[in-house]
Amino acid sequence: MTQSREEPLILDMPFDEAIERFAHVNPRQVKDEPAEYGKATPFIKWAGGKRSVVNDLTARFPKTFNKYWEPFVGGGALFFGIQGLIKDAVLSDANLDLTITYNAVKRDPVALIRKLEAHAKKHNETYYYRVRSQHDLQDPLDVAARFIYLNKTCFNGLYRVNNKGEFNVPIGGYDKPDIAQADNIPLCSTALQKTQIEYREFDTIQPSPGDLVYCDPPYHSTNGASFTKYTKLAFGEQDQERLRDFAVGLHRSGVNVILSNADTPLIRSLYKAPTWHIGMVKVPRQINSNPDGRGPVDELIITNYTTEE
Template sequence: MGALHPRPFLKWAGGKTQLADALLQRRPAHFQTYHEPFVGSGAIFFRLYREGLIQRAILSDANAELIDAYRAIRDHVSEVMEILSGLPHSKEFYYKIRSQDPWSLSLPERAARMIYLNKTGYNGLYRVNRQGRFNVPFGRYKSPTYLDRENLLAASRALQHVEILCAPFDTVIERAEVGDWVYFDPPYVPVSQTANFTSYYANGFTLQDQERLRDICIALSQKEVYVMVSNSDAAIVRSLYASPYFAVDEVQANRAINSNGAKRGKITELVITNYRVDQLLEPRLQ
């Protein structure tokens, strides 16, 4: 990819790089501001940017360390790259930097630490314990690319005029206006006891949070805002969105993050919209 083609600079559980085609095929034909309240890897934002489909964006997340990484790449990318260039790839150094308190570091140092741990930690996971401390073990990589200068510079350019907020997902209701598009990619409802990534936040993402998300989607629909939600193909998700406001569509996705390689493969996920995909200019709420 060239300098004008930024990709996500972080790996993320549930990242949407491999689902981007299916999601973009289901986007509204026309929209004003793009909002992504669970930004994660930003795969959809970067894809929209690469294809020239976005004019204004507001990216947000409740994960303060993640949001600071975005802000650092936008505003201090040279400093982040300089710090990354001096970090050795070793198990000993990994645990040394992992033990640091990120909030004792400068913004560029904190972002460099997060990128380094993300690219050298086990399976590209971001996981925190109940105290909010990153606790992923060292990964098995021979030569991980945590300093990708070209892509970091491209990501920085893509983010230059983007508003980046540390905020709970429900605050999007205060920002989104008629004709905007909000894409929600929340921590998924687990389809089994072991498929649970709620440790993305130290306090988890509960069924009550999923219900609150559905309620926010209804409120946005009433404001004539386009809404898209990704989630697992779980009975509770289908039940939550069994409403005249929503259309539920199935897509095939790859399960990319699993400690057991045999359990990775094609699975069905749901894409929920408040407009008909076959008539993108006709919201279901009208």
């Protein structure tokens, strides 16, 4: 199964250049953060994952809200980080295979783990490229197992498709990737029971007054040679404006909105007082954008409400 939309990676250089530049990175040192015992953690690695700032984000949540919406769910770091807080949620994304995978984790974790164990047993370079070339799988469980297998074994967990929507990231060099996640997937499945998972554009969601919408779009990049320029359906400046317009519409109808984005002049010009309140957070750079060991970067957390007493 292929998808109609590409995931623009948060890289500030063309993909081939990134591969070459980070070839020296030892993927064995790219570790998942430790999980809290008994708590579901994201079942995939995802560019722009929010695990390191879950506390900064929840500190800026409104005191009360009804339904929780995440229209750019990706790896779902925030959702899994706050799973105890959430009673009812709609998670969505414009990546079709990703949303199929979420639904498989939710509905059929046991069969999915069985398929992942089969991939794990056969994993080697030849097998990786054979599975990578299977673009037309029809069974959702096969799509999900392939998606997780490739995510756990590809170069730095990157996600990239060609113009036909076919995943084309080369194999990574992990020693013992945890492909099957026999402990974590059942926990994720339990956490997802209170969610609806949908394949859709961010601006087609329909929250009600009093709901909370968290938007974590592909970040705006000031770098003219942005990687996102190379994708057919990249998330460009017009999409950033479309997102702002959508967020203003939500604000007018009484929905609580919280957004993450890069600290760039464009983003600051889109979200202005008095509607928008801007906070900043320091975020460790992702390994794929940190060639020279520079320190953390500032990101914006934007809300249409205040959390001060």
